[in-house]
Every structure is written in C-alpha cells, then in structure tokens.
Amino acid sequence: MKKADIGVIGLGVMGHNLALNFERHGYRVALYNRTAEKTRSLLASAKPDQQLIGTYSLEEFCAHLERPRRILLMVQAGKPVDDMISALQPLLEPGDILIDGGNSYFLDTERRHETLKDTGILYVGMGISGGEEGALWGPSLMPGGPYQAWENLAPMLRDIAAKAEDGEPCVDYIGPRGAGHYVKMVHNGIEYADMQLIAETYHLLKNALGLSAYQLADIFEKWNQSELQSYLIQITAEVLRKRDDETGHPLVDMILDEAQQKGTGKWTSQNALDVGAAVPTISAAVDMRILSAFKHERVQASRILSGPTKAYQGDPANLINLTQQALYASKMIAYAQGMGLLRQASLEYGYDLKLDRLAAIWRAGCIIRARLLGDITAAYQSDPGLVNLLLAPAFRDTLASHHQALREVIKIGIDLGIPMMGMSTALAYYDAYRSERLPANLIQAQRDYFGAHTYRRIDRDGIFHTEWT
Structure with a gap:
C-alpha cells in the first residue's frame, strides 16, 4: 500500500474534519485515535475511493507514513500533548515533523521545542481557527516553529487553508518556536473582545428599545452588509433568528446567561501584563465572562442593589444608528489593542511577527474574519513600523467620525444601568492614548x-526624590 502523506492523531470533530480536508485535496491520510471506535467510525462513513488509512497502534501509524513523517496532533492541550510526544518520540527519526494543532499555551510550545530540538524532530505549534466548518472546508492556519518544517508543509497547508477574496491562502509562516500558538492566543483574545462588544450592543438595544430577538436579527443582518461585515455579526443574526422547537420562543432567550471559557482569553490578558501591553477591552471581556458565572449571586444582588429605573425616551432609529457606529468604533479599538500586544510580544520574544501578514491570513476561514481586516492589512503594508493601529489614517479618520457615537451609547447604557464594560474600556483606551498628559x-x-521610588521632571533631566514631610 502506498504510504500516507500526513497522519492525524486525535479524531474528534476538528481532527476528523482536518483529515477529510487533507484527503479532499489529494493527500493520503493515516488516522489514529486512542479509542479505536472513532477511527472505525470515520472509515465507515468514508467513500470507498477516499485515501484514508486506519491504524490501531502508534507503531502501525508511523509505519504507514512517508518520510519525513508529517504528524498532526489534534489532542487536548496540556498533559495529553506531552504524553503523546513521549509515546511517539521513540518511533520517529530526525527530520520528522510533529505539528500540535490544538490550543496549547505558547510557553508549553516553547518548552516542547527545546526538548525536541536536539533530537532532530521538527516541532511545529500551529494555531487553527475556523471551528469545525473551517477545519473541513478551509481554516485560517498559524504555523510557527522551524522554518525547515514550514518549507516542507507549506504546499499542503496552502491547499487546505481558507482562501481570501483575492485567492490568497489564509496561512503563512508565523515565526520561530511558540510564535504560532502565541498568535492564535491573541487571535482568541480579540475574539473574546469582539463577542463581548456584540453582546453589549444586543443587550442595550433589547433593553432600551424592547426589541425581540427576531427584530434584532434583522438589525444585525442589515449591519452585516455594512462596514461591520464579519463572521461574528453574521452568526449573531442567525443565532437571534433561531426558534426553540420545544417552547416556540427565540432559542437565545432560553439559554442561561453564563458564558464559559477555555482559557485563551485569560492567557492573553495575563501575558499582556507580562510584556507591558494594554488590552483593557480584551480583559473586560474575560471579566464579564467571569461575572456571568456568578449567576446565583447576581440573582440575589438584583433584589438587593439599586440602580436606575428610568426608560429610554429617545428616537429608536437614532439609537440603532448610534449603536452601529459605536460597535464599529469599539471593534476597531479592540483590534488595535490586540495588534499592539502582538507588536510588543514580537519584540519581547524575538518572533519577528509581520502584522500585515497576520491580518491577511485572518481575512477568511477564522472566527474573527471581517471586512475590517482588509483595512488592517493595508495599514501595516503602508507603514510596517506603525506603532498603533489607531494612528493609521483610515482608523484615525473613522474614529474621528465615530467616537462621539460611542460616547453617546455608553452614556445611555449608564443611564439605564446596562453594563457596557467592553465599550467603556475601549473608549477609555482611546482617550488615554490620545492624551498628551495623564495623571500618572x-x-x-x-x-x-x-516608597521613595523617585520621579523624573518635565523641566530637566535626572532622577529625583523629595522628602515630602
């Protein structure tokens, strides 16, 4: 039997679909899963002519791979990855490529790279975005690690990746060691912020105007034809339009208001503190998910703590228009925070990240794909040394015309007692960054x-300390 071009270990939804994606593009794929039933199930559902090879031991799996072996690990992040590496290592040879396609913490990827470096095994940490649909039909891929591995993998990764409107594959070499997983982590942080901003918009319009989920679906669907066009706006309209089969109510209204998280947003906020980058809107999104988990406490607090009771008296059409502008402005600011973190981390870790390329590979396939990413790509192509996205002419001009709407919407939220933590931090970041002088x-x-920590003066050089009493 002809050997496989690539092997996939871990046949959950993502691994299953990525295996089919590779096969659809002409690659022979070896399959292995810890529980053999998933391997059998995938093979049973496959067409007779599909180039899939089921294996039931790691020895058999490795024996079916063309050399150098290319192995994609789609197992749970953390210890399972380390365990699988340990099990595979005796079966591999110098030049073989191990790709971790899960949401591994980038410092774990750095450690694994160091562990395998002297063995000659090439270790790739690859961020994958797009969910199960993207995995099957074309994800955004963020591979980092040895450049030698990228040269080997590039043709097949370009084949299976999503294609932007200009036909460009949404994959590129990210950088050395843990760069790929770092970029995916920040991608997820931006995703957290974007989802929080959309949720606040939904909450404000629902409560201020008393709109139904179906009316809100119409609004988001219309917005998806505007500058706000994005995957998350699109699916928001679809979510809001979905009817619950059991009750006949909008399904979203029947879902408990507790948002869970897997940790990548939290990692983004924590690492931003480590490298000295400000990402308050991403952190606000994490905080709001944490607050949402205190459902029992919030129910009790709602009966004890007082707040505004007045209703919105303004023009509904005007509020919808203002909110559209506010959402776009805050979204731009959140992306600026994420790109600023990537710039700072690139210097801190020696990743040499190309911000224009990162924005370009997020234009299709991934969860945060949006029309806005075309503008971000152009901004960094025009000025590779751009220190903050807000300073790019397109962003500067849009915020000049939109920031007042953001202020108005936040004021309305405050007056109605509706929490606007994401939008509020976005505006505060904008105002702080544009302030020549802060109260620091x-x-x-x-x-x-x-603490006698000293200070510098504005009128002369040097370090000073004062005896204040």
Missing part, C-alpha cells in the same frame, strides 16, 4: 512619598 504624575508622586 500624581501616582508617581504618591509612590515617591510612601
């Missing part, structure tokens, strides 16, 4: 007062 001088004076 007072903070530094306080630090010098109680």
Whole structure:
C-alpha cells in the first residue's frame, strides 16, 4: 500500500474534519485515535475511493507514513500533548515533523521545542481557527516553529487553508518556536473582545428599545452588509433568528446567561501584563465572562442593589444608528489593542511577527474574519513600523467620525444601568492614548512619598526624590 502523506492523531470533530480536508485535496491520510471506535467510525462513513488509512497502534501509524513523517496532533492541550510526544518520540527519526494543532499555551510550545530540538524532530505549534466548518472546508492556519518544517508543509497547508477574496491562502509562516500558538492566543483574545462588544450592543438595544430577538436579527443582518461585515455579526443574526422547537420562543432567550471559557482569553490578558501591553477591552471581556458565572449571586444582588429605573425616551432609529457606529468604533479599538500586544510580544520574544501578514491570513476561514481586516492589512503594508493601529489614517479618520457615537451609547447604557464594560474600556483606551498628559504624575508622586521610588521632571533631566514631610 502506498504510504500516507500526513497522519492525524486525535479524531474528534476538528481532527476528523482536518483529515477529510487533507484527503479532499489529494493527500493520503493515516488516522489514529486512542479509542479505536472513532477511527472505525470515520472509515465507515468514508467513500470507498477516499485515501484514508486506519491504524490501531502508534507503531502501525508511523509505519504507514512517508518520510519525513508529517504528524498532526489534534489532542487536548496540556498533559495529553506531552504524553503523546513521549509515546511517539521513540518511533520517529530526525527530520520528522510533529505539528500540535490544538490550543496549547505558547510557553508549553516553547518548552516542547527545546526538548525536541536536539533530537532532530521538527516541532511545529500551529494555531487553527475556523471551528469545525473551517477545519473541513478551509481554516485560517498559524504555523510557527522551524522554518525547515514550514518549507516542507507549506504546499499542503496552502491547499487546505481558507482562501481570501483575492485567492490568497489564509496561512503563512508565523515565526520561530511558540510564535504560532502565541498568535492564535491573541487571535482568541480579540475574539473574546469582539463577542463581548456584540453582546453589549444586543443587550442595550433589547433593553432600551424592547426589541425581540427576531427584530434584532434583522438589525444585525442589515449591519452585516455594512462596514461591520464579519463572521461574528453574521452568526449573531442567525443565532437571534433561531426558534426553540420545544417552547416556540427565540432559542437565545432560553439559554442561561453564563458564558464559559477555555482559557485563551485569560492567557492573553495575563501575558499582556507580562510584556507591558494594554488590552483593557480584551480583559473586560474575560471579566464579564467571569461575572456571568456568578449567576446565583447576581440573582440575589438584583433584589438587593439599586440602580436606575428610568426608560429610554429617545428616537429608536437614532439609537440603532448610534449603536452601529459605536460597535464599529469599539471593534476597531479592540483590534488595535490586540495588534499592539502582538507588536510588543514580537519584540519581547524575538518572533519577528509581520502584522500585515497576520491580518491577511485572518481575512477568511477564522472566527474573527471581517471586512475590517482588509483595512488592517493595508495599514501595516503602508507603514510596517506603525506603532498603533489607531494612528493609521483610515482608523484615525473613522474614529474621528465615530467616537462621539460611542460616547453617546455608553452614556445611555449608564443611564439605564446596562453594563457596557467592553465599550467603556475601549473608549477609555482611546482617550488615554490620545492624551498628551495623564495623571500618572500624581501616582508617581504618591509612590515617591510612601516608597521613595523617585520621579523624573518635565523641566530637566535626572532622577529625583523629595522628602515630602
């Protein structure tokens, strides 16, 4: 039997669909899953002419792979990845390529790279975005690791990746060591922020105007034909339009208001503190998911803590228009925070990230794909040294015309007692970044007062300390 071009270990939804994606593009694929039933199930559902090879031991799996072996691990992040690497290592040879396609923490990827470096096994940490549909029909791929591995994998990854409107594959070499998983982590952080901003918009319009889920679906569907066009806006309209078969109500109204998380948003916020980048809107999105989990406490607090009781008295059409502008403005600011973190991390970790290329490979296939990414790509192509996306002419001009709407919408939310943590932090970031002078001088004076931490002056060079009492 002809040997396989690539092997996939882990046949959950993502691994299953990626295997079919490779096969559809002409590659022979070896399959292995810890529980053999998933392998048998995939083979049973396959067509007779599909180039899929089922294997039931790691020895058999590796024996069916063309050399150098290319192995895609689609197992749960954390210890299962380490366990699988340990099991595979004795069966592999120098030049073989191990690809971790899960949501592994980038520092784990860095560690695994160091562990395998002297063995000659090429370890690739590859971010994959697009969910199960993207895995099957074309995801956005973010591979990092040895460039030698990228040169080997590039043709097949370009084949299976999503294609942007200009036909360009949504995959590129990201950088060394853990760069691929780092970029996927920040991608997910931006995703958290984007989802939170959309949720706040939904919450405001639902409560201020008393709109039904179906009316809101019409609004989001219309917005998806505007500058807000994106995958998340599209699916928001579809989610809002879905009817619950059991009750006949909109399904979204029957879902408990507790948003779960797998940790990538939290990692993004934590790492931003480590490298000294400000991502308040991403952090706000994480905080709101945490707050949502306190459902029992919130129910009790709603009966004890007071807040505004007045209703919105303005023009509904005007509020919808303002909210559309506010959502776009806050979305731009959230992306600017994420790109700023990537820029800072690239310097910190020596990743040499190309921000224009990152934006380009997010234009299709991935969860945060949006029309806006075309503007982001163009901004960094025009000015590769751009220190903050907000300074790019297109973003500067749009925010000049939209920031007032963002202010108005936040005020309305405050007046109605509707939490707008994502939008509020986006505006605060914008106002802080455009401020020539911030009150940090007072903070530094306080630090010098109680801890002799010193300060600098605006009128001459040097480091100073004052005996304040």
